[in-house]
Amino acid sequence: MDIRFVRTAHPAPGSPAPDGPVTEGPVTDHEPAELPVLLTRTDGIVWVDVPTWDDAAERILADAFAFHPLAIADCRERRQVPKVHVYGDHVFVVLHAPSAGRAGHVHYVELDQFIGPNYLVTVHGPLNPAVDPDEAMVEVRSALRRIVDGRFRPELPFEISYALVSALCGRLRDYTATLTGEVWDLEKRVTGGHLGDVEQFLEELFRTRHGLITVRTMAALSREVYARMARINVFGTKRGHRLLQDTVDQFDRLAAMAHSQKDYLQGTIEFYQTRTNTKMTIAAERLAVIAAVTLPITALSSVLGMNLIVNDETHYVSLSVTLTVMLIMSVTLLVWAKRKGWW
Incomplete structure (x- = not known):
């Protein structure tokens, strides 16, 4: 578990001035025992990140933050669907990012967030053993790197949350590009x-289609979560609302991109199926012609064959007439099939 204090560019009014020049960086690491004091500070944001769930993390979420037991249970267990719960002084959000697995499987990498007035708690949900643990840390490391480099100076916790969600959208976009x-x-x-x-080709077709459907589903469900937050003005009516609207727009466009690519792939699948069905139809028509051509021969030989060629005598005239009739009927059927365009 990582406990960080992110100094804001403009401390809140009434916060104590530091003694002498500030030598700390924008982000400082702390021990769990320091958490109660950190939560009373007004010159920054407390960011608690839980890469792996354990009993210590559960105690801190329950004791130091007094989060709802059901929300804590959602962090402890895997959730397949994004969700949002608005509590009195914080918001609980569950989101997912994609991670490519074997045989076309797409793993859901869960990111849970508790967004409060002066704190942000991020919990990385239970991972499939086949997923690299680093996959769960992509968004956190991206936002943290920007803060440490001075390229991002958040004033409020929901701004860090917005940076995390934007990085998650970037991961969805990269996966869509792949x-x-x-x-x-x-x-x-x-x-x-x-x-x-x-x-193997058909398997590749439908694996890719499955991946695009997964991205579209993730983006569409996450969009509904943030649309709900924007509708009830979870973070106020000014900058917080604009960030929520932008998040909704990002998820909207990601869902549209994945849907468009899925339709394009579906057109490719239909092209392949049409070509294959056409080949099968042509083969069936040719087989039908062959069967039609040989049918008179089979019919006549079955009726007359035993009577034309016998042990004692062969009726050459009747045999010649029969063979001629068989030939004429077969040629007639071939010409007729040709005129019909069947071969």
């Missing part, structure tokens, strides 16, 4: 006829 590259490659292989192993 899937888009796969869509283009698949489209080139379909139109060029270079499919390779057909079963």
Whole structure:
């Protein structure tokens, strides 16, 4: 568990002035025992990050912050759907980011946030053992790097939360870009006829489609969470509301991008299916022609064959007539099938 104090650019009115020049950086690390004192300070934001859930983290969330037991349970257990709960003095938000797994599986990397008046608590939900733990820290490290480098000076906790969500949107966008590259490659292989192993190709098609549907679902559900927060003005009607509206817009556009790429891939799938069905139809028509051509031969030979060629004598005239009739019927059927355009 990491406990940080992020100094704000403009301390709140009434906060004590530091003795002498400020030598601390914008972010300082602290021990859990210092948390009660840190929460009373008005010159910055307390940021508690929980990379891995344990009993110590649960005690701090319950004792130091007095969070609702159900919210703590949501952090302890995996949640498949984004959600938001607005409490008296803080907001609890659950979001997900994608992580590519094996065989086309997309892992849900959970990020939980408690956004209070002077604190932010981020909890990284239970991870699938197949997911690299660093995957859960992408957003936190991105925002922290910007603060430490001086490129981002948050004044309020929801501004850090906005930075985290923007980084999460960036991850969704990057994953969509990766899937888009796969869509283009698949489209080139379909139109060029270079499919390779057909079963493997079909699996690649539907893996990519599944990934795009997953991104669209994540973005659409997260959009609804932030649209709800914007509607009830969780962070006020000024800058906080603008940031919420921008977050809604980001998720809207990500969902639209993933949906558009999914439709493009669906068109590629339909192109492939149409070409395959056409080939199968042509093959079936040719087989039907072959069956039609051989049908008269089979019918006549079955009726007359035993009577034309026998052990004692062969009726050459009748045999010749029969063979001629069989040939004429077969040629007639072939000409008729040709005129119909069946071969």
